[in-house]
Amino acid sequence: MDHFNYLDGQLHAEQVPLSRIAAEVGTPVYVYSSATLTRHFLQFRQALDWTDHLICFAVKANSNLAVLKLLGDLGAGMDVVSGGEYARARAAGVPGGRIVFSGVGKTRAEMRQVIEGGIRQVNVESEPELEALSDVATTLGASVPVAVRVNPDVDARTHAKIATGKSENKFGIPIARAREVYALAAKLPGLQVVGIDMHIGSQLTDLEPYRQAYGKMADLCRTLRGDGHAIMRLDMGGGLGIPYRRDNAAPPLPIEYGQVIRETVGDLGCEIEIEPGRNIVGNAGILLSGVVFLKRGEGRDFLILDAAMNDLIRPAMYDAHHDIVPVTQRDVGALVSPVDVVGPVCETGDTFARGAELPALAAGELVAFRSAGAYGAVMASEYNSRPLVPEVLVAGDRYAVIRPRPSIEEMLARDVIPEWL
Numbered sequence: 001m002d003h004f005n006y007l008d009g010q011l012h013a014e015q016v017p018l019s020r021i022a023a024e025v026g027t028p029v030y031v032y033s034s035a036t037l038t039r040h041f042l043q044f045r046q047a048l049d050w051t052d053h054l055i056c057f058a059v060k061a062n063s064n065l066a067v068l069k070l071l072g073d074l075g076a077g078m079d080v081v082s083g084g085e086y087a088r089a090r091a092a093g094v095p096g097g098r099i100v101f102s103g104v105g106k107t108r109a110e111m112r113q114v115i116e117g118g119i120r121q122v123n124v125e126s127e128p129e130l131e132a133l134s135d136v137a138t139t140l141g142a143s144v145p146v147a148v149r150v151n152p153d154v155d156a157r158t159h160a161k162i163a164t165g166k167s168e169n170k171f172g173i174p175i176a177r178a179r180e181v182y183a184l185a186a187k188l189p190g191l192q193v194v195g196i197d198m199h200i201g202s203q204l205t206d207l208e209p210y211r212q213a214y215g216k217m218a219d220l221c222r223t224l225r226g227d228g229h230a231i232m233r234l235d236m237g238g239g240l241g242i243p244y245r246r247d248n249a250a251p252p253l254p255i256e257y258g259q260v261i262r263e264t265v266g267d268l269g270c271e272i273e274i275e276p277g278r279n280i281v282g283n284a285g286i287l288l289s290g291v292v293f294l295k296r297g298e299g300r301d302f303l304i305l306d307a308a309m310n311d312l313i314r315p316a317m318y319d320a321h322h323d324i325v326p327v328t329q330r331d332v333g334a335l336v337s338p339v340d341v342v343g344p345v346c347e348t349g350d351t352f353a354r355g356a357e358l359p360a361l362a363a364g365e366l367v368a369f370r371s372a373g374a375y376g377a378v379m380a381s382e383y384n385s386r387p388l389v390p391e392v393l394v395a396g397d398r399y400a401v402i403r404p405r406p407s408i409e410e411m412l413a414r415d416v417i418p419e420w421l
């Protein structure tokens, strides 16, 4: 459930008509709903209320400071994958003690940054990383809490580009080698082994891969404890999918996911960490766009929007589907005809949907891409010199621009022509 609904025939974000935001901020623009963000965060909290836990929002899904502040104020921790994301989480008021640092390629500069700034735990993905982290920590006279990311070799049954838990993926340490890697971690100075970490992929719509992976995690926890490691935390990763199509069977709910965690690792007495991104913010955001032209082609019609692949790359990159709906509601039974929905960027990949069944839409009308709050604005670029897409946050009957659209002058001002040219 989200808070983007038709009221009096007009699509609203909570109580704010999207047409008002379009008129005042311009299009394209991302619009997020505070009530939906809050609701989704509280669903995870409820799913884990049987145990000590920390819900670490995966910042890479949506890193706007206002979104991070809203979630941080609700008690969320953060899962960050770069020094930049760490700085964002801190700037949003989240203490280091609630931030976990993930990623396969942490640099020494980033390690120093999070150790000095304060970090709950570093999720380490390889032996060279353990050695580098130990080195940086000892130089700083620190002791860093670490979990080792273990790759359970399960098939997450999701898009290949976002599956991370198979042995052929670059992530984590093969579970068969976990004991020797933990032995190394325990031996290295400046590291304190506190837990086990896993993340098997994104947009999972089935709980079975989780059940398999977490079962292996439970076994590993017992083995490692037997080896003398004080495993107190289990980081279960993120990845729970969301419904991208209104008419499809909905993926499992957070409460059902929490039940799988309880059934697989609930008896170990560990504090549970989860790292949901998409599930919290995906359906809390839409991309609002205006129709530029309806172009009649030979056997195909093209609805050309002012949003493009640089604003929302998921369809081009992951073959992703987003429901596209008119902002002005049509009567039930209104005529629909198939159109290809495209952006103005000069490549064929700039196609949002083929043969979408949409009602007739004229230039100047507005459409909304649903489920665009995750991996939308964060992946936007200025390709084709289109100024970076702005973001708006709605709360009840108010809204705020939480990232303004840069002017063309501002965009140009970032380039430097050397004096010798």
Ligand SMILES: *Cc1c(COP(=O)(O)O)cnc(C)c1O
Residues within 6 Å of the ligand: 058, 060, 061, 079, 102, 103, 199, 201, 202, 203, 237, 238, 239, 240, 275, 276, 277, 278, 279, 374
């Ligand atoms: C991407 C990622 C997540 C979040 O995945 P979602 O599908 O957005 O929930 C969590 N943890 C790690 C380590 C990730 O790389």
